[in-house]
Amino acid sequence: MNVSVIVPTRNYGRFLADAVKSILGQSLPAMEVIVVDDASDDNTVEVARGFGDKIRYVRLDVRGGAAAARNTGLKLAVGEVVCFLDSDDIWLPGALEILVGGLEAHPEAAGASARIVNVPDSAMDEALACPASLVERAFQCWGAGGLLLRRNSFEKVGFFDEGTSIAELVAWVSLARDQGLEFATFQELVVLRRVHGANSVLTMPTLAPGYMHLIRQHMERQRAAASREPQS
Template identity: 35%
Template sequence: MSAHPTVTAVITTYDRTEFLGDAVRSVLMQSIRTTEVIVVDDASPTDPAPVLTEFEDRVRLIRLDANSGANAARNAGVRAASGEWVAFLDDDDIWRPDKTEEQFAAMSDGDEAALCGLEQIDGKSPQICPVARVTEAHLRGGNPFCGMSGLIARRDVLLQEPLDETLPNGQDWDIYIRLARRRPLAYAAAPLFARRYGSHSGITLSAQSESVEALEKRTRVIEKHRDWLGETHYRRRLASYLLKYIGKRKNPVRFVLHAMRRAGASATVRHLARKALRRPEFTWPQGHNPL
């Protein structure tokens, strides 16, 4: 890592102009100067340009011609970036002023990426994991770490490993797996960005009302990594996805029977038992390199 790394912040946005200004300001307030800020608008019906006028030439706006999804917007930002490093930020999240500084401090020579802890803007408990490095073993049980607003990675690596634009969900887990298979990711165990929980509640409510057929589309990321996961972890992750929000489903029996057919009885019963006993879905593997 160079003594003075250059960083491009890529902020993806879609029709949330009420939050976008706060996101940009959090980048411009970084203790390590961000080389450039690129806002990539995923063809919003509302032009975000008026919100960005206060930042003048400190922010570059790219508008996609058609709505293509968050990963397409992120890839466009990576291609346009000039920094050695690219750090992502969703338009409704906010970086803490020392976010990039703390992530660089957590890295060793040769590292290609880093993640960090997070907190909720509404004041809920921070989400911090007890690791110094994120390995493949940590990710086989899912992604307990953070969303894309916590990722910083070398631009050349992101060009080699572009974000998967075909996935409807699980994009963060997918890229973390692919990065960890190259080299473990550094982890800054502090809440370095704030997530606006309320703006995600609509997504959660929508997911709760999904049909079995619609839910199947969300398992694409698990199918993609089936060989890497191994059959046991594959079936457990599949059961977890298919039984998500099972307590709030209108026809839970149908979802349970579908999970048994797809993931097997053992993985399905295991997941239901853990939920009944209120045990956490994610457990740290032995020898997980705690702090």
């Protein structure tokens, strides 16, 4: 199973190397690693180019947001399955092997989801040294890093909504489920999500209305589907 790993990034040059190294160090190698730079103005380009031909680096000249960066990577990807790893997060060794093995065991599934854990930036080295100590705090991942998706599922659901400013992966999974796609879930911990001062999803309470909008969209799709069902 050929895997394309897409790394969207913006102004995370200080974290990017750790993310890419965790991909390149997997026991099951990815077919390609695509780093999509969303018009960064820090040292992201220098960090990315430091990996040479081990990765494909693409820069967007105009900032488009995370969804646009993910869609850019999708259009370039050639693997039969794709996974997104955010540039401030880290895959544990064996993560890709776990995700691919899970998807192969469920050929009917559009994707496979494992588990993620939040780790303070200052504790990353300790977490990497002893990830087993974090298992009890892990939770199911419907976002980047812990979700592997079949490339052809995007032909049915479409790409990410570039009008969505947050949780575009969660919104996509919700839409996919409403369209009948299935996802296999697994208990293994595969990704460490770095918690730092710039995590918009974790540190900005103003994003709550955006999540409510996603919930409303999901409920509206469910009501619309129910109204189309024949009445007994």
